[in-house]
Amino acid sequence: MAWARRRSPRGWACRWRRSSATSPRRCCFAALPIDAVSGLTPSSAIPLSVREQAVTWLVELQSATADEDTHRRWRQWRDADPTHAQAWARVAAFGDTLQSLPPHIAQAALQAPSSAARRKALKTLALLIGVGGAGWLTAQTPWRAWSADHVTGVGERATLxxxxxxxxxxxAGSALNVRYTAGARRLQLLRGEILVTTARDPQGRPFSVDTEQGNARALGTRYLVRQLADHSAVTVFEGAVELRPARAGQPRRIEAGQQASYSSVVVDPPQPADDAASAWVDGMLVAQDMPLPVFLEALDRYREGRLYCAPDAAHLTVSGTYPLADADRVLALLQTTLPVTVDHYTRYWTTVSLKKIEKK
Structure with a gap:
């Protein structure tokens, strides 16, 4: 383990890094013509070599090994020349995945940096960006997480x-923007999970965390916020939090010792807080009758590749305290405590399924 500390305009960031192997990530381009984007410099005005560099950064930033240094070097490249910024605007508009491109291009783009196939694929993508009708834009914007102020990778935690x-x-696996102004203190959680301990502000500015589904305003608070696939969740340990859905839903106050989920239109009734929800801060995963898919999703942040729960095992629950530092050891332990089998189909795809009972 090694500690790295970097200076940012908004404060010090202390980062705990673990070494990890390179993991390929898929991405996809949704089907909107690139000509539909307004306000972007025509790709024909950007040299092909610069477009290739921008596409290379696109792939590097979504790698499982991308860290703060990767983001620092990307920002240096982007800010070094106006054409770099223009090329990045085109690439960023492309979105976060290569899924709807021909499979051989998507796969080759994620090969080793020295691979001839990868170089050819990246050049192909750069050419696609330059052809108006041949490009696609994503309707979603996960790419914003790659260029966030603060990003943690697989098995990586940070204290700001x-x-x-x-x-x-x-x-691990979180992305966060910090937006402090003269009138407000706001965090934008783009991905993952954060634990916030607010300080009293001499200027009296309110403090809140924005997610895709709404806003969680602190009322003298220590609280945890999670950005999940289709909703957000808050657990309050001290003070209180006001949850306000993004689309005109009624705000709801969540007190210390409570937790609640919320969508963009409604806040669910609060439930008793899970006191172990923040155990990851100490490198532990504490489960009490936790559904196996939820358990594996939490563990997946701490290992390379994809961890998948088969439908036949989704009804199982997990209880116990597990160290996050060795996710594979946790998977091995599951096989001794639950009727499951862990199958590693490739280095990057692992499935947990119900153990088959052999007939005698």
Whole structure:
């Protein structure tokens, strides 16, 4: 383990890094013509070599090994020349995945950096960006997470000390923007999970965390916020939090010792808080009758590749305390405590399924 500390305009960021192997990631381009985007410099005005560099950065930033240094070097490249920024705007508009491109191009783009197939694929993608009707744009914007102010990768946690004394702890696989202005203190959680301990602001500015589904405003608080696939969740340990859905839903106050999920239109009734929800801060995963798919999703943040729960095992629950530092050991332990089999189909795809009972 090694600690790295970097200076940002909003405070110090202390990062705990673990070494990890390179993991390929798929991405996809949704079907909107690139000509539909307004306000972008025509790709024909951007040299092909610069477009190739931008596409290379696109792939690098979504790699499982992308870290703060990767993002720092990307920002240096982007800011070094106006054409770099223009090329990145085109690439960023492309979206976050290569899924709807021909499979051989998507797969080759994710091969080793020295691979001839990868170089050819990246050049092909750069050419596609330059052809108006041949490109696609994604309707979603996960690419924003790659260029967020603070990003954690697989098995990586970070502690941020913000300018007002607020402390933010980031779980693995998280992305966060910090937006402090003269009138407000706002965090934008783009992905993952954070634990916030707010500080009293001499200027009296309100503090809140924005997710895709809405806003969680602190009322003298220590609280945890998660951005999930189709909703957000908050657990309050101290003080209170006001949850306000993004689309005109009624706000709801969540008190210490409570937790609640919310969509963009409604806040669910609060439930008793899970006191172990923040155990990841100490490198542990504590489960009490936790559904196996939820358990595997939490563990997946700490290992390379994809961890999948087969439908026949989805009804199982997990209880116990598990160290996040060795996810594969946890998977091995599951096979001794649950009737499951862990199958590693490739280095990057692992399935947990119900153990088959052999007939005698």
């Amino acid at each position: 000390a913000l300018e007002d004394g607020t402390e933010v702890q980031m779980n």
